[in-house]
Amino acid sequence: MDFANYDPAGASRSREIISAKIVIAGGFGVGKTTLVGAISEITPLTTEALMTAAGVGIDDPSKVPGKETTTVAMDFGRITMAQDLILYLFGTPGQTRFWFMWDEIIRGAVGAAVLVDTRRISDAFAPLDYFENRNLPYVVALNRFDGAPVYDLEEVRESLSISPDVPLVMCDARQRESVKQVLVTVVEHAMLRLQAEHDRGYPASVG
Amino acid sequence: MEPRRDPRGALVRPYAVTRGRTEPLQNIALEAVLSCTPTQSAEARFAGHDKYRIALVCEGRAQSLAEIAAYTRMPLGVTRVLVADLVAEGLLTLHTAAPATGFQERMNLLGRVLSGLREL
Numbered sequence: 001m002d003f004a005n006y007d008p009a010g011a012s013r014s015r016e017i018i019s020a021k022i023v024i025a026g027g028f029g030v031g032k033t034t035l036v037g038a039i040s041e042i043t044p045l046t047t048e049a050l051m052t053a054a055g056v057g058i059d060d061p062s063k064v065p066g067k068e069t070t071t072v073a074m075d076f077g078r079i080t081m082a083q084d085l086i087l088y089l090f091g092t093p094g095q096t097r098f099w100f101m102w103d104e105i106i107r108g109a110v111g112a113a114v115l116v117d118t119r120r121i122s123d124a125f126a127p128l129d130y131f132e133n134r135n136l137p138y139v140v141a142l143n144r145f146d147g148a149p150v151y152d153l154e155e156v157r158e159s160l161s162i163s164p165d166v167p168l169v170m171c172d173a174r175q176r177e178s179v180k181q182v183l184v185t186v187v188e189h190a191m192l193r194l195q196a197e198h199d200r201g202y203p204a205s206v207g
Numbered sequence: 208m209e210p211r212r213d214p215r216g217a218l219v220r221p222y223a224v225t226r227g228r229t230e231p232l233q234n235i236a237l238e239a240v241l242s243c244t245p246t247q248s249a250e251a252r253f254a255g256h257d258k259y260r261i262a263l264v265c266e267g268r269a270q271s272l273a274e275i276a277a278y279t280r281m282p283l284g285v286t287r288v289l290v291a292d293l294v295a296e297g298l299l300t301l302h303t304a305a306p307a308t309g310f311q312e313r314m315n316l317l318g319r320v321l322s323g324l325r326e327l
Binding site for chain 1 (some may be wrong): 241269324
């Protein structure tokens with residue numbers, strides 16, 4: 001058969017679909033998957049990456065015979081905004097020993113929301129440190145758990161040493177409207193940062 | 208979220224379906240979208256079982272690399288190798304992820320995402 005003129009049903013002519021990604025970060029059990037599920041059009045899915053139990057930077061256990069395989073799972077959701085625009089929400093793995101997976105997850109992202117549980121504020125230190133050292137716009141969202149201590153936002157900002165230019169909002173990860181507001185804050189913050197960097201005259205790099 | 212031992216680990220070596228290859232022909236982002244026409248998926252039938260399953264997942268509805276891995280229950284690294292092969296073979300169409308350069312392009316995209324969120 002001659003495939004020289006083979007055009008698979010206009011595949012080359014099909015409309016380009018653009019995808020964007022927002023990262024939902026935070027410690028283990030802070031409500032990342034709940035937040036994604038509250039707004040995603042699909043039940044949050046799980047993608048698994050394999051690596052050796054020792055495995056920082058190694059995601060191919062077959063190269064290290066005899067090492068045990070660990071699965072790192074990340075949950076994500078999808079919002080189809082238009083025929084040619086899809087927004088994905090990616091949750092980060094909760095364990096801090098999987099930082100290298102975070103690097104892949106944040107690459108090319110619009111921005112991130114770091115979710116904080118007010119009952120375990122110190123769990124937020126590591127994720128916040130991570131984002132302070134990356135060039136990705138992020139906001140901090142306090143997830144209101146039932147019966148959790150209620151803090152003043154500025155108290156939390158101080159105790160977590162969150163820089164004044166990082167937006168800090170309250171949210172309820174179970175409530176669609178509340179989650180929507182968090183995501184709107186992320187995108188608005190990303191636009192402001194992009195504009196500011198443009199005005200200062202150097203291009204922003206992502207990730 | 209809790210990491211766990213892969214119960215399949217001892218049964219099938221994860222990279223067996225790629226014949227041991229671990230490097231994809233091109234690095235595809237987690238959120239990069241792929242689509243497949245009926246003609247492409249008909250052709251993918253001859254590309255092997257796992258590749259055909261991937262084509263079927265993308266037929267009629269564009270899916271990201273992450274979704275393909277989740278629906279086929281294959282590890283991400285394995286899925287990326289197979290998807291990159293399918294793209295190289297012309298059996299899947301790879302769409303662009305968010306533009307990383309160009310102030311105006313990025314601003315336009317952010318603006319579209321913002322209004323998309325507000326309309327939810």
